[in-house]
Amino acid sequence: MTAMVELMDYAEVIERYDPVLGLEVHVELNTNTKMFCGCPTTFGGEPNTQVCPTCLGLPGSLPVVNGKGVESAIRIGLALNCRIAEWCRFARKNYFYPDQPKNFQTSQYDEPIAFDGYLDVTLDDGEIVRVEIERAHMEEDTGKSLHKGGATGRIHGADYSLLDYNRAGVPLIEIVTKIIPGHGERAPEVARAYVSALRDLLKALDVSDVRMDQGSLRCDANISLMPKGSDELGTRTETKNVNSLRSVERAVRYEMTRQAAVLAGGGTVKQETRHFQEGDGTTSPGRTKETAEDYRYFPEPDLVPIAPALDWVEELRKTLPEMPAERRKRIQTEWSLSDAELRDLLNVGAVDLVTATVEAGATSQEARSWWVSFLAQEANTREVELADLPITPAQVAEVVALVNSGELTNKLAKEVVLGVLAGEGSPREVVEKRGFKVVSDDSALTTAVDEALASQPDVAQKIRDGKVAAAGAIVGAVMKATKGQADAKRVRELIIERVGS
Structure with a gap:
């Protein structure tokens, strides 16, 4: 039986703690082919049919950079008011997952293609919040694990797992904010508004279909709490792959109430990844969160550095919508x-x-x-x-x-x-x-009007006495009799005519 998780009332959380956010959004680009090979990126293909030796990491295969992917990354960086690197390169991010066929991810580490930007977002009441962007870097997506059996669709309790590598190698841009402090009870709203604004911007750029339901835009929400009056950041958790705007807000709010209860009870928040449960809006533990050192980054030896020419960057700036x-x-x-x-x-x-x-x-x-x-x-x-x-x-x-x-x-x-x-x-x-069709034929409407007037003689008399507003009751009766298909304006005209006659 799953242990009950203690939560703190949200109002008390705000009274005792200051929330700090950090949002990482992964965007699948809408290029025709993958980031480092020529395999198609079509969503929904038969499992393991859109793969090749390169994206499967087979010995002897070599990657080639997708030029359209680099172009899209630069346009995204420009739209986010970022500086574009004059020289950058890819790195290997080493970790083992079954759905990562190479046992490393080709990504960017200390040399992203875009950095130091910002995005202004509008909250529900019109307040504008500036979210500062740390970096936007290029990388490739992983494959997908499908856990069969069990009640949750997760590996725990599953009978067996299947792997689909069609998504492995699909071009990704990861957009990482700087820490977002100082928004108190509105922190969940700020998180939702930021992802919403970012989605709108990416859609305008036409670099992704930004379908959160299909995973082409996913948000990792980092949340920590600082006791009121403290300037020392708390331990963060990272809620992974949240896939709707509503869920981003719910995930942040839930983690705030959960972490506050842990801290208030004298416990320690674990630095870990967590999974968001769409059904009840809760999060559950994933794995202990690695640091950069754990990934053993080193420069990708099979790819040359990227040095976007300044005149090309300016040409791309002119294409921004x-x-x-x-x-x-x-x-x-x-x-x-x-x-x-x-x-x-x-x-x-x-x-x-x-x-x-x-x-x-x-x-x-x-x-x-x-x-x-x-x-x-x-x-x-x-x-x-x-x-x-x-x-x-x-x-x-x-x-x-x-x-x-x-x-x-x-x-x-x-x-x-x-x-x-x-x-x-x-x-x-x-x-x-x-069979919807407005009844506008006068003969049919006249019959319905006469019947309604005959059934409500007192209302008919009020209309004769000059109380025209009373005609509304007759109009209603006619509309009911005709199942809402009468022309209400013409019905009212006929009522006045019939009463007058």
């Missing part, structure tokens, strides 16, 4: 958004979705109405990111067009969207399958 922060300012002006409306867009991650919906034909107000309210609520209920809902901006624009043409009421439009989310097809297909 409009950065997300600049884009948000432009959109705010073009769409006449208040600061609060812009924050709502940002907080639910809807900027790109609304933009694409506008490009597909909706107005910004119509697009925002759907994504920020109805669809954001659906995403929250399903506990997924808004962008991961199974509906596209083009489909939302199609629903808007059906409403504007009078083919759907707003109520029916919501049912159509739910149908799309349920996998019933496009909006038009859902309309046809469910």
Whole structure:
């Protein structure tokens, strides 16, 4: 039986300790081939079909650097306001894992390609926090272990394990922050906001698909606590491979409450890696955390150093797109958004979705109405990111067009969207399958209006007496009778006509 983990109330944690963060984000690049060989990087291939002697580390094979990977690394560094190294090289990071076929990882150690940068991130209330970047360096990904049997999917309790080396050698950029102190109770929010802002930036650069659910963007969250009034950093833990924005925030918050309980009880926090459990938001011990000396770094003998020419770096700088922060300012002006409306867009991650919906034909107000309210609520209920809902901006624009043409009421439009989310097809297909069609034929509507008036003579009399607002009850009755498919505006007009006659 697993021992209960003692936690401290979050308010007490903040009262007694100062949290310190350090975030390491691994980004899989969207190059066509791996970092040091010509194997494809396609996600989801049959296990062990995208491998060769080089990425399997077989004797006699030699690596060759992926030029596109180097270019992407420089563009990422520039976008993060980093200095770009005039000369750098790869190193061997030695450790044994079953999913690391060479028994070492080709990475960069003391000579990263980009360093000393920063990224400004916006919190939910609009406060801007500058997160300083220590380095962004190139390396390769490992393979993947699949543990079969058992209840957790982890090696403990599994019957056996399988290894898939398709991912081994896929180009990675690891982006490491400097320590992030001084944010108190907002530390978990800062962590989430940073990863969110970084994801937006990488997506704008088009260097990765940044799919956290598929592992192409993963966050390792380092957390430690300092007693109030102390300036000595506490012992950190590193929660590995957190794969959603919500989970980043939950992992940081949980570790703060767990570490605080350990310290308050007179214990010592172990420097170790930890695994985040999506189900209950807890972390569990992994392995004792190594230091740099444990990895026995030394220069990679099979790769020449990289010395990006200054003129090439400047040419790459010219290819940088409009950065997300600049884009948000432009959109705010073009769409006449208040600061609060812009924050709502940002907080639910809807900027790109609304933009694409506008490009597909909706107005910004119509697009925002759907994504920020109805669809954001659906995403929250399903506990997924808004962008991961199974509906596209083009489909939302199609629903808007059906409403504007009078083919759907707003109520029916919501049912159509739910149908799309349920996998019933496009909006038009859902309309046809469910038989949704606005009743606008006057003869059918007149019959429904007359029946509603006859069933509520007291309401009909109020309307005759000049209390036009009472017509709402009749409109409601007609909408109910027609299963929400009546044209409400025309129904109201007919009510006034019929009562007057």
